[in-house]
Amino acid sequence: MxxxxxxxxxxxxxxxxxxxxxxxxxxxxxxxxxxxxxxxxxxxxxxxxxxxxxxxxxxxxxxxxxxxPLEEIRTIIDLYDAPRGRRSQLEYVLAQIDERRADLEARRRDLDEALAELDTFEARCRADLKA
The missing domain is CATH 1.10.1660.10 (Multidrug-efflux Transporter Regulator; Chain: A; Domain 2)
Structure with missing residues (x-):
């Protein structure tokens, strides 16, 4: 082994x-x-x-x-290479994760709203075709 x-x-x-x-x-x-x-x-x-x-x-x-962004990736990767267990490093990474998560959740809400609008518009178009 x-x-x-x-x-x-x-x-x-x-x-x-x-x-x-x-x-x-x-x-x-x-x-x-x-x-x-x-x-x-x-x-x-x-x-x-x-x-x-x-x-x-x-x-x-x-x-x-x-x-x-690449600069944030660089910082996180550099922390990955650094010795483990430093509180400030872990807090930094957790803050970045929280920020990214909030951004992605906001984007998901925007996408969900856009999809709902498309569904409504599609339904109207189909109804107009039938009329």
Whole structure:
């Protein structure tokens, strides 16, 4: 079992493998690198991605799906790398989660209202067609 753990730590990926795994373009991967959000090892002109890079990329993409701006994602990822248990760090992340949740809930209410309006408009249109 110990040898498997060592092998997992030694596993690396190319930019093509990382891009394919996360269904993003090579350009997007390089963009996150340029921003300093991931930092693959360089072997000449080849980028070599380690488990840490994959984890960070997964966090970046999850943050984007949830609507976080890249600077907030950077802060949260940096906290992920920091030693655990610092109260101020945890409070910061919780505050960001609360903000994001409130924003998403407001968007959901807006979407629900828009869908209800569409339903009403559709019903009127169908009624007019029957008349």
């Amino acid at each position: 110990a040898s498997r753990t060592v092998l997992e730590r030694e596993q690396t990926w190319t930019i093509a493998q990382i891009a394919e795994e996360f269904a993003i373009t090579h350009r997007a991967v390089r963009h996150y690198e340029e921003l300093g959000l991931i930092s693959p090892e360089r072997r000449g002109t080849i980028r070599v991605y380690h488990r840490r890079d994959r984890t960070r990329l997964a966090l970046i993409l999850r943050g984007k799906r949830l609507g976080f």
